[in-house]
Amino acid sequence: MIKLIKKYTNFLVLFWSTSLSIELEYRLNLIVDIFTLVGNLFGSLLVLSLFYTNHHTLGGWSWSAALVVLGLFTTLEGFTSSILQPNLSKIVRYVQLGTLDYVLLKPISSQYWLSFRYFSPWGIPSIIVGFLISIYGVISTSNQFNTISIICSIIMIISSLITLYSIWFILATTSIWFVKVWNVNEVLKSILIAGRFPISSYPNIVRTIFTFIIPIAFLTTIPAEALLGRLDVYWFLFSLIISATLLFTSIRFWLYALNFYTSASS
Amino acid sequence: MSNITVSSLSKIYKVPYRKPGISASIKHFFDRKYKLITAVDDISFKIDEGEIVGFIGANGAGKTTTLKMLCGLVYPTKGIVSVSGFIPKERNAAFLSQITLVMGQKQQLIWDLPPIETLKVNAAVYGISEKEAKKRIDELASMLELNDELFQPVRKLSLGQRMKSELLASLIHRPSVLFLDEPTLGLDVNAQLRVREFLSMYNKRFNATILLTSHYMQDISSLCKRVVVIHKGRIFYDGALTKLTNKLSPYRNVRIEFDKPQTLDDLKEYCEITQIDYAIATIVVPSSKLSFVVSYLLNNYTIKDLQVIETPLENIISELIRNGTN
Amino acid sequence: MYISLVKLKRKLVKFTNIFRALLTSQYSLMHEYRAEIALWAISGLLPLIMLGIWTQSSFANFNGSNYNFFVKYFISAFIVRQFTAVWVIISFEEDNLEGRLSPFLLQPISPFWRYFSSHIAEQLTRIPFVFFILIIIFLGIQDSFWIPPFHTILLSPIAIFLAFVIRFLLHWIFAMCCFFNDKASSLERLLLIPYLFLSGLVAPLETYPEILRTAAYFTPFPYLISFPSLLLSGSIVNPLNYFMHQLIWIFILSIFSFCAWRLGVRHYSAMGA
Numbered sequence: 001m002i003k004l005i006k007k008y009t010n011f012l013v014l015f016w017s018t019s020l021s022i023e024l025e026y027r028l029n030l031i032v033d034i035f036t037l038v039g040n041l042f043g044s045l046l047v048l049s050l051f052y053t054n055h056h057t058l059g060g061w062s063w064s065a066a067l068v069v070l071g072l073f074t075t076l077e078g079f080t081s082s083i084l085q086p087n088l089s090k091i092v093r094y095v096q097l098g099t100l101d102y103v104l105l106k107p108i109s110s111q112y113w114l115s116f117r118y119f120s121p122w123g124i125p126s127i128i129v130g131f132l133i134s135i136y137g138v139i140s141t142s143n144q145f146n147t148i149s150i151i152c153s154i155i156m157i158i159s160s161l162i163t164l165y166s167i168w169f170i171l172a173t174t175s176i177w178f179v180k181v182w183n184v185n186e187v188l189k190s191i192l193i194a195g196r197f198p199i200s201s202y203p204n205i206v207r208t209i210f211t212f213i214i215p216i217a218f219l220t221t222i223p224a225e226a227l228l229g230r231l232d233v234y235w236f237l238f239s240l241i242i243s244a245t246l247l248f249t250s251i252r253f254w255l256y257a258l259n260f261y262t263s264a265s266s
Numbered sequence: 267m268s269n270i271t272v273s274s275l276s277k278i279y280k281v282p283y284r285k286p287g288i289s290a291s292i293k294h295f296f297d298r299k300y301k302l303i304t305a306v307d308d309i310s311f312k313i314d315e316g317e318i319v320g321f322i323g324a325n326g327a328g329k330t331t332t333l334k335m336l337c338g339l340v341y342p343t344k345g346i347v348s349v350s351g352f353i354p355k356e357r358n359a360a361f362l363s364q365i366t367l368v369m370g371q372k373q374q375l376i377w378d379l380p381p382i383e384t385l386k387v388n389a390a391v392y393g394i395s396e397k398e399a400k401k402r403i404d405e406l407a408s409m410l411e412l413n414d415e416l417f418q419p420v421r422k423l424s425l426g427q428r429m430k431s432e433l434l435a436s437l438i439h440r441p442s443v444l445f446l447d448e449p450t451l452g453l454d455v456n457a458q459l460r461v462r463e464f465l466s467m468y469n470k471r472f473n474a475t476i477l478l479t480s481h482y483m484q485d486i487s488s489l490c491k492r493v494v495v496i497h498k499g500r501i502f503y504d505g506a507l508t509k510l511t512n513k514l515s516p517y518r519n520v521r522i523e524f525d526k527p528q529t530l531d532d533l534k535e536y537c538e539i540t541q542i543d544y545a546i547a548t549i550v551v552p553s554s555k556l557s558f559v560v561s562y563l564l565n566n567y568t569i570k571d572l573q574v575i576e577t578p579l580e581n582i583i584s585e586l587i588r589n590g591t592n
Numbered sequence: 593m594y595i596s597l598v599k600l601k602r603k604l605v606k607f608t609n610i611f612r613a614l615l616t617s618q619y620s621l622m623h624e625y626r627a628e629i630a631l632w633a634i635s636g637l638l639p640l641i642m643l644g645i646w647t648q649s650s651f652a653n654f655n656g657s658n659y660n661f662f663v664k665y666f667i668s669a670f671i672v673r674q675f676t677a678v679w680v681i682i683s684f685e686e687d688n689l690e691g692r693l694s695p696f697l698l699q700p701i702s703p704f705w706r707y708f709s710s711h712i713a714e715q716l717t718r719i720p721f722v723f724f725i726l727i728i729i730f731l732g733i734q735d736s737f738w739i740p741p742f743h744t745i746l747l748s749p750i751a752i753f754l755a756f757v758i759r760f761l762l763h764w765i766f767a768m769c770c771f772f773n774d775k776a777s778s779l780e781r782l783l784l785i786p787y788l789f790l791s792g793l794v795a796p797l798e799t800y801p802e803i804l805r806t807a808a809y810f811t812p813f814p815y816l817i818s819f820p821s822l823l824l825s826g827s828i829v830n831p832l833n834y835f836m837h838q839l840i841w842i843f844i845l846s847i848f849s850f851c852a853w854r855l856g857v858r859h860y861s862a863m864g865a
Contacts, residue, residue, distance in 0.1 A: 022376065029778045039786065039789075043789030046804075099373070101367060102374040104357070122778075186631075191641075193638055203647065
């Protein structure tokens with residue numbers, strides 16, 4: 001088992017070093033992406049501040065607490081553009097061109113290859129800035145960090161990353177059946193925008209949907225509550241169950257989809 | 267011992283079909299109708315270790331489907347496949363490390379990077395140490411006559427160089443079973459020749475089993491002693507290439523150029539004389555009498571030039587299929 | 593003078609014929625992609641998510657009339673967003689990378705019209721899905737149905753179309769960067785940022801601080817979402833000034849598009865691709 005983990009970690013180092021050299025071929029992207037990050041951040045802060053003018057509040061969250069949510073959302077966006085986007089948006093192309101064959105013939109888990117083969121460094125600034133905003137938010141609520149809340153928060157953040165990854169991978173898997181499915185990514189991205197704001201700021205029905213159908217609550221709001229030290233144990237466990245179930249589903253679903261895979265051309 | 271065993275293998279695709287138009291597509295949504303398409307129909311064959319077998323047939327005959335079932339990419343509907351003692355569809359890691367699939371029209375090299383980057387990744391995936399990988403890359407590169415090309419971005423390479431790099435990337439784990447789906451597609455005559463030479467060298471050096479499909483009959487005739495002809499999912503012929511040619515073209519055309527005009531009356535009982543034009547004659551000889559007639563001619567006449575014209579393999583195949591369907 | 597007019601007319605007729613042919617073929621192509629267009633329609637749900645937040649926020653419920661304004665505004669924004677979707681950068685980049693651009697350049701009509709017609713065709717295909725989503729919205733959100741005044745019903749489609757043209761030209765200019773850099777799609781992400789925050793997609797510009805709103809109206813973005821949505825929701829009494837602005841932006845961006853196209857093609861031919 002340890003040997004296997006070591007092997008797959010080695011792959012990761014190798015994969016990412018080769019994809020770094022692809023990305024560095026396009027240096028202009030760095031400037032463009034930094035502009036995008038800064039613009040995005042200011043825009044988000046502006047819109048968030050609109051809700052707080054004249055002492056209004058959003059879903060019962062204070063300005064600082066809402067900042068934690070926004071920070072976590074920025075981090076997730078960075079994770080998305082560094083890992084999810086470069087890999088999972090390629091699955092459709094693999095299927096279209098039939099080069100998925102080559103992936104399947106490698107003696108390595110195909111889901112692992114498809115999920116982590118590429119890495120784009122341009123998401124890293126978002127990840128860092130997002131974390132800084134969250135920490136600033138927590139500090140300005142005059143909340144005290146303690147060991148337990150830090151551990152819980154880390155676990156909740158990992159759990160949210162797994163949830164996001166699994167949803168995305170499950171959707172990407174459908175490209176085995178629907179060859180022209182790249183729009184699914186767009187749909188997902190546009191719905192994830194809902195994670196910018198605390199889940200309690202939505203009307204009841206929407207809140208229920210975002211908790212039980214499209215688990216957006218577990219992406220930003222729940223980890224933010226953990227960071228703020230006010231997450232109760234049930235939600236903690238519930239989040240773990242959701243992420244574990246989704247991860248397991250994504251694996252099973254991929255294997256199931258492979259049964260149907262019959263290659264693009266003959 | 268046979269390395270690949272296929273027995274009564276079939277693949278039936280279920281293809282949804284619908285009529286055009288909105289109402290038909292709504293109907294289709296609720297009540298989906300399928301058409302069954304038999305791509306491979308009850309085929310059986312065996313291939314020994316170290317053998318090179320050519321797999322031929324028209325487009326859509328079922329060649330690629332069969333190849334994909336052999337490497338576990340497509341699950342058979344019926345029948346048993348065994349490759350090097352493994353069942354391909356289980357896609358066991360040990361099995362995958364022993365085989366390779368090269369597809370002429372699909373590439374695995376990363377477009378923006380030099381081939382060497384893909385080679386490194388592949389070596390790691392197959393668990394080859396860096397030192398060993400370097401040794402193998404050098405060996406294969408010299409067999410393929412590749413040097414600096416490995417360090418140039420793939421998009422800058424010519425089609426021939428790219429195909430050779432693809433081969434290198436597919437063979438770095440030194441597979442003992444090679445499935446090649448039109449590996450020479452689109453290459454010029456020179457590059458085709460190189461690829462052929464390389465494959466035959468690889469086969470000899472590592473005693474590898476090779477199953478190859480190609481539309482270029484030159485590939486087949488220069489590499490394969492044995493061919494399997496497939497048509498509409500069924501095997502039409504499985505055996506030696508020479509026997510196939512003999513069976514299907516029992517006669518040979520011979521063109522002879524003499525020093526002076528001849529009537530060739532003495533040859534009439536052995537063969538048919540189709541044309542005599544001054545000193546050049548064309549005769550049709552049964553394959554069985556060919557060697558006798560040729561030596562007779564050489565012994566009794568002064569001959570400036572003599573040519574045995576083979577029927578092109580393409581013609582033989584289409585002949586075979588035409589006869590078979592009737 | 594007379595002769596050149598005849599020539600012009602002949603040219604125009606020829607162009608209309610080609611454009612109509614392009615549109616028909618693109619329409620049947622888009623019809624094949626119905627399923628994904630439906631998906632794409634869903635991806636335009638952002639204004640509805642924002643609707644949820646704004647109507648729930650204490651800001652909107654501060655006094656009763658605000659609630660109605662937000663509901664109408666965001667439903668209008670949803671409709672406008674649906675019919676101003678532009679993806680020309682992505683498809684242009686794909687065509688360039690896969691070498692489909694060269695044959696397009698040989699055709700007697702600028703590829704601009706090919707992409708333009710494919711966008712129009714897609715919007716036509718989208719109409720039933722948008723209606724379907726609208727019905728769900730009207731049933732699901734209380735007090736959400738309204739009938740705009742008659743002149744608005746006539747003017748809104750024009751405003752939406754002009755908004756689409758502005759956005760298309762804007763994206764086209766950026767798409768021309770594909771000629772110089774293989775990966776122009778990151779520019780699309782960049783372009784999304786001012787669109788998101790200055791067009792009124794996530795918040796009505798009326799809620800912005802005065803100075804920011806004034807600044808925003810100096811950019812083309814408010815004319816993409818904010819103006820058509822306000823018009824459709826019945827909050828603009830005299831739209832003439834806004835229409836003028838739309839036309840001015842179309843004029844400016846057309847010049848830029850044309851120059852960018854010329855520059856791009858010159859660069860492309862120089863590279864000998």
